[in-house]
Amino acid sequence: MASRVLSCAATMVTPPKLNGMPESSMTCYPSLLLLSSSSPSKAAAKVTLRIGSVKCKALGESSQNSFDRTVYQGIYGPWTVDSSDVREVVLYRAGLVTAASSFVVAASTALLPENSLFDIIKQNLDLFYTIGAGGLGLSLFLIHIYVTEIKRTLQALWGLGVVGSLATYTSLALPAGENLVQYVVNHPSAVWFVGPLFAALTGLVFKEGLCYGKLEAGVLTFIIPTVLLGHLTGLMDDGAKLTLLGSWMVLFVIFAGRKFTQPIKDDIGDKSVFMFNSLPEDEKKTLLEKLEQQKV
Template sequence: MNTTQETLEVYQGQFGQFTITPEDRRGVKIYRGGLLLAALSFAVGSGLILWQGATSLTLSLLTPLFGLFCLGLAISLITIHIYLIPLHRLLQFCWGIGVISAVIIAGNSQEPLAVTVYHQPLTLLGMGFMFVALTGIYFKEAFCFNRLETKLLTPLVPFLLLGHLSGVLPLLVEQILLGSWAGLFMIFALRKVPQEIPSDIGDKSVFTYLKQQRSVSVS
């Protein structure tokens, strides 16, 4: 079957038939590209700090890598398919709070952002919302596709961040958890690349039905 035929294939959904358009497919590719960008920048940054330590070169690279991570996450949050619109907007809102907090913290600190966050864990009360959004993606993927890596990432991320925030985790444990997070995130992003595109689009008839329901409620 060629690409044109595949995009015009009719699927049977819960509330009726639907087709997957080239725009739908493009959106999924962009979503996966955003995940890959976020995962790669996070893995590089984590690898630098874990294996090179807090050298001047590492610290100078961490902030731009964090910026790429934020960009990749934003792209994914815009293009991800989530049936519940309020939940989708909530994840985007959390990302926004996290980014604004990071900008404010970086602008008011004379140290690199990573150093400030490490030495002042309370900064995670603002920046941590960004990782709430990321964990939301992990949870959605674990629920929809039963992926082992996302099942592990869903509790791992809040455990590490809350552990650092409260100061109860030894440095070695934090390093192990950070390395595990980076590795599992890369596995997750790379495994998304060859996944069939329609699976990430989901049942479009559900989106149509929910949109109709909202229109009825407004009218």
């Protein structure tokens, strides 16, 4: 029989060594999980069982991993990057690229001369706006923020902005024979309705700038609200708005593109914190007690 390797990743506490344990009763700390093989003849069999926050895998020697198996030490215990983490991070970054690309294409009408390309973009401004809002929403759904209340607030702002945009289009822009973007440009007070969507974007880039020290994200944190408030109040002339809009476009592209230069684990953060927060209160208390005992 081909030998098996037991890979056990507990959510918060490092499991004890299992060397020498009988194959028919492999146990994962602390007696929470029991793996048994019903088909010992299959050397490459894979048994996965998850209870609460503990996951153990018995892998055949021939199994190969398609993602990073490095064990990182978090505040509440070791953690690893799995395939679902990779998928979430890729989708998160794809959402940012979608939002940035759509914004740049739509905003280019303020800088491009009137030609056939200008006309095509102008006729589809609402489509680009919708795609960009969808990309931002995807990223906000998948973003990793330790404080759940902050994440929910950004998501609520996005939702409020989507509702406000839809209401503005159906109730104001459409009856006036304009698309949504044109209406907001021609009627600055409409920023009140679409503004929450951009407030959510501002919160996202602020988080990125704060966590990773990204200069472009930090600058965007100030440019985005400055452009919107300048347009809303009428205190900013067209030249200043165009300058800031151009800067916004360039920095947004750099920001979205540079996300793909970061390791996957950076966008995950300390996974042990999220795993800890998902535990029931009694399990949190038990884990904290165990960690205190380990320190002693």
